[in-house]
Amino acid sequence: MNNIVGIVLAGGQSRRFGTPKAFAEKDGVFFYQYSIEALKPFSSSVLIVTSPKLQDSFKIKLPFCYVITDSVFQGHGPLAGLCSAMEEIRADWYFVLPTDVPFIEKWVIEQLISHINENSQAIVPTVNGRNQPLIALYSYESKKIIEHQLRHQKRSLNQLLSKLSVKYVEIEDHAPFININRKNDYELYINKSIE
Ligand SMILES: Nc1nc2c(ncn2[C@@H]2O[C@H](COP(=O)(O)OP(=O)(O)OP(=O)(O)O)[C@@H](O)[C@H]2O)c(=O)[nH]1
Numbered sequence: 001m002n003n004i005v006g007i008v009l010a011g012g013q014s015r016r017f018g019t020p021k022a023f024a025e026k027d028g029v030f031f032y033q034y035s036i037e038a039l040k041p042f043s044s045s046v047l048i049v050t051s052p053k054l055q056d057s058f059k060i061k062l063p064f065c066y067v068i069t070d071s072v073f074q075g076h077g078p079l080a081g082l083c084s085a086m087e088e089i090r091a092d093w094y095f096v097l098p099t100d101v102p103f104i105e106k107w108v109i110e111q112l113i114s115h116i117n118e119n120s121q122a123i124v125p126t127v128n129g130r131n132q133p134l135i136a137l138y139s140y141e142s143k144k145i146i147e148h149q150l151r152h153q154k155r156s157l158n159q160l161l162s163k164l165s166v167k168y169v170e171i172e173d174h175a176p177f178i179n180i181n182r183k184n185d186y187e188l189y190i191n192k193s194i195e
Contacts, residue, residue, distance in 0.1 A: 002116055005091040006039030006046035008032055009081040009134065010054065010099040011070055016182045020054055022099040024180065026190050031180070032058065035097040036065060038104045042113055045089060049081035072147075077155040078134055079146055086143045098134045098179065102190070105176045112137055112169055120167040121145075127174045133157035135177060138164075 010022045010032055017024070022032040032048060039046050046065040048058055051074075058067045068088055073080035082096055093116060095109060108125070115123045116137065123137040134157065138146075145163050149155070171177075180186050187193050 002092040004043050004093045004095055004113065004137075005085065005089050006036070006043035007082060007085040007094050007096045008035040008039070008046065008048045008099055009078050009096060010048050010050040010058075011075065011081050012078075012099075013051075017100075017180070017186075018183060020057070021180065022050070022054065023057065024100075024102075024186065024190075026102040029102075031102045032099045034102045034104055035099055036060075036062070038106050038109055039095055039097060040065075041106060042109050043095065044091065047085045047088060049085050051075065073150045076150060078157065079150055079155055079160065082138065083143065083146045083150060086138075086140065086146070090140065092140060094138050094140075096134060096136060096138065100180045101135065101177065102180065103176050103178050104135070108135065108171065108176045111171070115167050115169050117167065119165060121164040122161065122166045123169060124161060124166050125169050125171045125177075127171050127177050131158065131161060131168070132177055133161055 014021045024031050036046055048067045052069050055069055070080045070084045072083050112123050121139045121142045125132045142164050
């Protein structure tokens with residue numbers, strides 16, 4: 001059995017959204033809590049990887065879930081968060097989720113996990129023809145390639161995928177992948193106030 005650690009990336013600046021996205025709410029639940037809930041059944045631990053500024057705002061009472069800050073390449077984007085979590089806990093695989101996907105569902109996680117195989121270093125969904133590298137699995141083996149990218153200031157996730165052996169999994173239903181980047185997205189998908 002593979003040991004899987006869940007990672008919730010929450011160290012971004014939410015510039016487009018205007019306030020920290022992790023603490024936006026859907027049905028009275030913080031966005032970051034949806035990511036934790038989705039990962040929980042499949043993970044030995046769940047790490048929230050955030051910035052020092054936001055660290056104390058997360059109130060986590062679950063024993064297997066804790067908050068860390070980027071320990072390497074701080075603030076250098078999602079790859080810095082992923083790498084910091086890999087540095088913090090050794091696991092076979094890491095399931096990464098952003099903090100702005102409040103419609104994420106457990107079946108997505110389960111389906112991707114079912115594709116783990118010893119020849120792949122990442123398992124990544126494609127939805128409507130687009131890769132979703134922030135809702136994906138990365139093996140511990142990919143850590144050295146992520147570090148190499150970060151050392152060379154290459155923050156692009158698609159560039160990372162081009163260097164890994166990736167199993168792409170096509171998923172038909174796009175709803176769990178809706179991500180909220182702007183207040184407009186919030187109005188459209190959460191408040192449903194835009195026709
Ligand atoms: N730990 C960590 N997470 C990050 C970092 N940069 C982005 N993230 C997270 O990665 C995910 C995707 O990032 P974006 O959608 O660009 O979010 P963002 O950077 O907060 O938003 P913008 O400032 O509007 O680009 C979000 O969950 C972010 O919180 C970082 O440097 N460290």
